[in-house]
Amino acid sequence: xxxxxxxxxxxxxxxxxxxxxxxxxxxxxxxxxxxxxxxxxxxxxx
Amino acid sequence: xxxxxxxxxxxxxxxxxxxxxxxxxxxxxxxxxxxxxxxxxxxxxxxxxxxxxxxxxxxxxxxxxxxxxxxxxxxxxxxxxxxxxxxxxxxxxxxxxxxxxxxxxxxxxxxxxxxxxxxxxxxxxxxxxxxxxxxxxxxxxxxxxxxxxxxxxxxxxxxxxxxxxxxxxxxxxxxxxxxxxxxxxxxxxxxxxxxxxxxxxxxxxxxxxxxxxxxxxxxxxxxxxxxxxxxxxxxxxxxxxxxxxxxxxxxxxxxxxxxxxxxxxxxxxxxxxxxxxxxxxxxxxxxxxxxxxxxxxxxxxxxxxxxxxxxxxxxxxxxxxxxxxxxxxxxxxxxxxxxxxxxxxxxxxxxxxxxxxxxxxxxxxxxxxxxxxxxxxxxxxxxxxxxxxxxxxxxxxxxxxxxxxxxxxxxxxxxxxxxxxxxxxxxxxxxxxxxxxxxxxxxxxxxxxxxxxxxxxxxxxxxxxxxxxxxxxxxxxxxxxxxxxxxxxxxxxxxxxxxxxxxxxxxxxxxxxxxxxxxxxxxxxxxxxxxxxxxxxxxxxxxxxxxxxxxxxxxxxxxxxxxxxxxxxxxxxxxxxxxxxxxxxxxxxxxxxxxxxxxxxxxxxxxxxxxxxxxxxxxxxxxxxxxxxxxxxxxxxxxxxxxxxxxxxxxxxxxxxxxxxxxxxxxxxxxxxxxxxxxxxxxxxxxxxxxxxxxxxxxxxxxxxxxxxxxxxxxxxxxxxxxxxxxxxxxxxxxxxxxxxxxxxxxxxxxxxxxxxxxxxxxxxxxxxxxxxxxxxxxxxxxxxxxxxxxxxxxxxx
Numbered sequence: 088x089x090x091x092x093x094x095x096x097x098x099x100x101x102x103x104x105x106x107x108x109x110x111x112x113x114x115x116x117x118x119x120x121x122x123x124x125x126x127x128x129x130x131x132x133x
Numbered sequence: 134x135x136x137x138x139x140x141x142x143x144x145x146x147x148x149x150x151x152x153x154x155x156x157x158x159x160x161x162x163x164x165x166x167x168x169x170x171x172x173x174x175x176x177x178x179x180x181x182x183x184x185x186x187x188x189x190x191x192x193x194x195x196x197x198x199x200x201x202x203x204x205x206x207x208x209x210x211x212x213x214x215x216x217x218x219x220x221x222x223x224x225x226x227x228x229x230x231x232x233x234x235x236x237x238x239x240x241x242x243x244x245x246x247x248x249x250x251x252x253x254x255x256x257x258x259x260x261x262x263x264x265x266x267x268x269x270x271x272x273x274x275x276x277x278x279x280x281x282x283x284x285x286x287x288x289x290x291x292x293x294x295x296x297x298x299x300x301x302x303x304x305x306x307x308x309x310x311x312x313x314x315x316x317x318x319x320x321x322x323x324x325x326x327x328x329x330x331x332x333x334x335x336x337x338x339x340x341x342x343x344x345x346x347x348x349x350x351x352x353x354x355x356x357x358x359x360x361x362x363x364x365x366x367x368x369x370x371x372x373x374x375x376x377x378x379x380x381x382x383x384x385x386x387x388x389x390x391x392x393x394x395x396x397x398x399x400x401x402x403x404x405x406x407x408x409x410x411x412x413x414x415x416x417x418x419x420x421x422x423x424x425x426x427x428x429x430x431x432x433x434x435x436x437x438x439x440x441x442x443x444x445x446x447x448x449x450x451x452x453x454x455x456x457x458x459x460x461x462x463x464x465x466x467x468x469x470x471x472x473x474x475x476x477x478x479x480x481x482x483x484x485x486x487x488x489x490x491x492x493x494x495x496x497x498x499x500x501x502x503x504x505x506x507x508x509x510x511x512x513x514x515x516x517x518x519x520x521x522x523x524x525x526x527x528x529x530x531x532x533x534x535x536x537x538x539x540x541x542x543x544x545x546x547x548x549x550x551x552x553x554x555x556x557x558x559x560x561x562x563x564x565x566x567x568x569x570x571x572x573x574x575x576x577x578x579x580x581x582x583x584x585x586x587x588x589x590x591x592x593x594x595x596x597x598x599x600x601x602x603x604x605x606x607x608x609x610x611x612x613x614x615x616x617x618x619x620x621x622x623x624x625x626x627x628x629x630x631x632x633x634x635x636x637x638x639x640x641x642x643x644x645x646x647x648x649x650x651x652x653x654x655x656x657x658x659x660x661x662x663x664x665x666x667x668x669x670x671x672x673x674x675x676x677x678x679x680x681x682x683x684x685x686x687x688x689x690x691x692x693x694x695x696x697x698x699x700x701x702x703x704x705x706x707x708x709x710x711x712x713x714x715x716x717x718x719x720x721x722x723x724x725x726x727x728x729x730x731x732x733x734x735x736x737x738x739x740x741x742x743x744x745x746x747x748x749x750x751x752x753x754x755x756x757x758x759x760x761x762x763x764x765x766x767x768x769x770x771x772x773x774x775x776x777x778x779x780x781x782x783x784x785x786x787x788x789x790x791x792x793x794x795x796x797x798x799x800x801x802x803x804x805x806x807x808x809x810x811x812x813x814x815x816x817x818x819x820x821x822x823x824x825x826x827x828x829x830x831x832x833x834x835x836x837x838x839x840x841x842x843x844x845x846x847x848x849x850x851x852x853x854x855x856x857x858x859x860x861x862x863x864x865x866x867x868x869x870x871x872x873x874x875x876x877x878x879x880x881x882x883x884x885x886x887x888x889x890x891x892x893x894x895x896x897x898x899x900x901x902x903x904x905x906x907x908x909x910x911x912x913x914x915x916x917x918x919x920x921x922x923x924x925x926x927x928x929x930x931x
Contacts, residue, residue, distance in 0.1 A: 095343060098319070099316055110309070114301065
């Protein structure tokens with residue numbers, strides 16, 4: 088049971104890494120425009 | 134009609150008026166053209182195609198799903214006042230809007246043409262909004278040249294109006310709150326599981342402190358918009374929905390903090406969940422709103438102008454006298470009454486003034502709403518913002534900037550709009566709700582204090598305040614309204630606010646402007662025989678006059694191949710002549726609304742045919758009017774035009790009630806009187822002259838092609854060339870209202886039950902953690918049904 092003392096912070100840390108990645112993506116502007124990229128992928132061949 | 138972009142039409146509907154004459158097709162726009170090979174139909178198409186080939190982008194013609202638009206020769210416009218930012222490498226960046234993009238291939242070819250222009254580093258265009266971001270080297274190319282290149286392809290670049298960056302703060306807060314809410318459940322579930330077994334106090338403490346660590350940023354940072362909203366409301370003496378939410382969050386966190394310090398379970402898990410859900414509602418709401426403000430900003434970007442001022446002194450080197458010049462290009466801001474300015478064909482007038490020299494036809498649609506150009510001569514007054522279709526004028530300036538007719542009208546409209554701000558429906562129940570909660574909380578405290586002592590009383594009172602947090606109630610309106618706004622926007626109606634959406638569905642009368650609303654607002658051919666039209670189109674093929682555009686467009690629409698004309702001579706303001714099929718023809722204006730086509734020279738001369746021009750009702754107008762009446766709205770045609778013209782258009786569109794000869798002020802008065810009689814009125818219009826009526830109506834809706842200032846005062850914008858989006862908007866409004874009512878009823882019932890249970894002492898952190906997200910979940914599910922309800926009303930809208 089004592090393993091929880093280590094596992095809990097590890098679990099939170101892993102979750103935190105993904106939360107941080109999300110924040111980076113938001114700051115990067117990846118969520119500013121959700122309508123265009125799906126159109127764009129059809130045409131960006133060169 | 135199904136798109137059929139490559140090769141000639143296969144269905145044989147092409148009119149061939151004189152037996153077997155070889156027919157080709159314009160390789161750019163697909164219009165039929167007489168001749169054995171595929172000749173270009175006009176200079177514009179040839180130019181556009183040569184730009185595309187020059188950039189090595191022939192692939193566009195194979196991939197496109199729609200024919201290209203026929204490029205229109207437009208004035209250069211002025212790009213000097215567009216905001217430009219530069220970076221450390223000396224490159225500059227600017228944003229503008231490109232209109233007329235029809236398909237993804239249009240976006241692709243425009244981007245590539247720009248990117249392959251020497252000096253351009255990057256060009257991206259949004260398909261959804263037409264917003265273009267350009268980065269280039271100012272030493273090699275300038276913005277005006279890039280804009281001309283876009284225009285030459287047949288698309289219309291415009292400067293972007295005022296715009297706001299998307300709100301990333303809310304998204305960041307949602308990310309943090311979502312992370313905390315999910316992880317806090319991990320610890321909280323363990324704690325609750327411990328209630329039925331035995332849990333070592335060390336682990337219980339570990340979980341509680343984990344909860345506190347996760348909940349602290351949620352309460353102190355993520356929930357900040359609610360605190361700010363509540364504080365703002367208090368400062369302006371308005372109680373709105375943020376206040377009970379802020380109160381709830383503060384109490385939840387305070388209780389959780391004290392409970393953790395005292396070694397007891399708190400409500401921190403509920404707190405994180407609630408804040409995450411509320412933020413989700415906010416994000417969805419602001420995305421819907423942002424789309425509308427962005428569209429309005431893009432449309433309202435008035436073209437900043439320079440003017441050619443006659444005479445004066447050019448700036449010489451410092452300290453020296455300048456030399457006299459013929460004219461000087463100056464910013465509009467430097468013009469003064471009394472100056473004389475020159476205006477060429479295709480240019481916009483920069484100031485109000487008196488024509489002193491020259492003549493030409495001016496398109497006054499912005500001010501009068503009339504589509505046909507008006508001939509002006511010395512002695513006539515002209516207004517800033519209108520366009521000189523042909524000819525050349527010298528104008529003595531009488532008013533500039535804010536003093537011009539257009540600007541004065543826009544300012545009045547803006548003032549009228551600012552007065553009419555109303556609180557939303559959800560905010561109106563907030564004071565009542567807050568008072569009720571506080572009252573029950575104090576009654577609970579009083580009762581338990583005298584029955585069981587202060588400790589029990591405090592616990593129960595806190596439980597009441599916790600479960601009374603109006604999360605579901607606060608989510609009900611924004612979520613359903615965001616879904617409704619989205620449903621309307623996908624069908625072509627952009628509404629400015631949730632409130633506007635909800636008011637739209639309550640309307641029982643709708644007044645439609647004639648020109649530009651029920652009708653297309655552009656000059657079109659009303660009657661002409663195919664043979665006459667063919668000759669006229671041949672003469673007008675290479676001209677850019679509005680009448681020429683109307684005639685060639687109609688010929689292309691009817692599938693009449695454009696003939697080759699020779700010896701073309703165009704006399705501005707009078708007409709055009711040339712040789713078609715070995716005969717000499719002349720096309721000249723013959724009074725309002727028609728042009729005469731004559732064969733000149735031997736053997737006989739005389740008027741042979743009249744071509745009628747005017748404004749016809751939109752194709753989908755009758756269907757839309759019928760749908761509106763089915764929805765219980767009575768439809769009125771409200772116009773400044775003559776009774777007979779209005780009646781004729783009314784008959785075409787199926788509108789029986791016609792109110793004619795109402796000037797802008799009378800239109801607004803008519804709407805005010807109808808409102809006083811107890812009706813809720815929607816007004817749909819387009820021109821600057823419709824502004825007062827748009828502002829006066831319960832809901833004013835402007836057509837996107839209309840005047841910029843009418844877009845600013847309107848509650849909604851129709852982004853398609855059609856009236857049908859109004860019907861879709863009413864469906865969306867009614868669906869959203871139904872779901873909001875249903876959600877609010879459920880939330881109130883839930884709150885009443887939960888508060889009663891809490892006052893009786895039946896609520897603990899576990900019960901709260903299950904109940905509160907459940908009620909919010911019901912609200913979210915209701916909001917998700919809005920799109921389905923709107924779609925169920927039929928997919929007849931275009």
